[in-house]
Amino acid sequence: MLALALAPGQEPPPAPPDSARSPASHPQQSLQPQSSALPKSRPVSISVPKIHLKTRVETVATAPNGSVDMPDDPDHAAWxxxxxxxxxxxxxxxxxHVDSRSGPAAFxxxxxxxxxDSLSVDRRDGxxxxxxxxxxxxxxxxxxxSEKVYGPTSAPRLTLITCADWDPEAQTYRSNLVITAHPGS
Structure with missing residues (x-):
């Protein structure tokens, strides 16, 4: 989890919908269409038109503590x-990252x-x-x-993860925002 202070005068990031806040809620039935998977190819950029995001995608592994590393550049995402x-x-x-000491970050x-909402990932294979x-x-x-969020699936799925619920007293994020997406247009 990322624990960075908001820049002075910076507004917190947009809040997810209220329905997203309860981990006890039941998942919606999958909307996954039948589609063929693409072959393996590293991602190079991600685009999310609704939030005007187009950024480079770095590659990360796990940190010594077992968590997933974050991108070195807060303005990039990381696969x-x-x-x-x-x-x-x-x-x-x-x-x-949702933010950095200098302000809003990629996510x-x-x-x-x-x-x-739609998003796309450009891949090395073109x-x-x-x-x-x-x-x-x-x-x-x-x-x-962790198992639910990072676990395997039998069909293509994209999971985006960032921090949420800034706690100004503790100077850390209390939660993680997780967005799952299925192949679509």
Whole structure:
């Protein structure tokens, strides 16, 4: 989990929908269309038109404590090398900072996304993997379901993860925003 202070005078990032805040809520039935998976190919950039995001995608692994590393540049996203590549069969995981000491970062606007919003990942092989947001969920950091979030899937899926619920007294984020998306147009 990222624990950085907001820049002076900076507004917190957009809040996810209220339905995303309860980890006890039941997931929606999958909207996953039948589609063929793409072959493996590293992601190079991610675009989310609704929040005017287009940024480079770095590659990260796990930190010594077992958590997924974050991108070195807060204005970039990062694909977790321990997951499938976006568009391939399985759960591709992309992480990003919500902010940094200098202000909003790459995933700052993710809380504004809603089911049905589109995003895309440009890949090294020249193809673009298109996705549709299916679910938005905020998980408390102390109850983060790693297996559920990072676990395998039998079909292509994209999972985006960033921090949420800034606690100004503790100077840390209390939760993680997790967005899952399925192949779409």
């Amino acid at each position: 977790y090398h321990g997951s499938p590549t976006p568009g391939a069969t399985g759960n591709a995981v992309v992480v990003g 700052y606007g993710l809380g504004a996304l809603r089911p049905g 193809r673009t993997a298109h996705f549709t947001v299916e679910r938005i969920k905020v998980w408390p950091a102390d109850r983060f379901p």
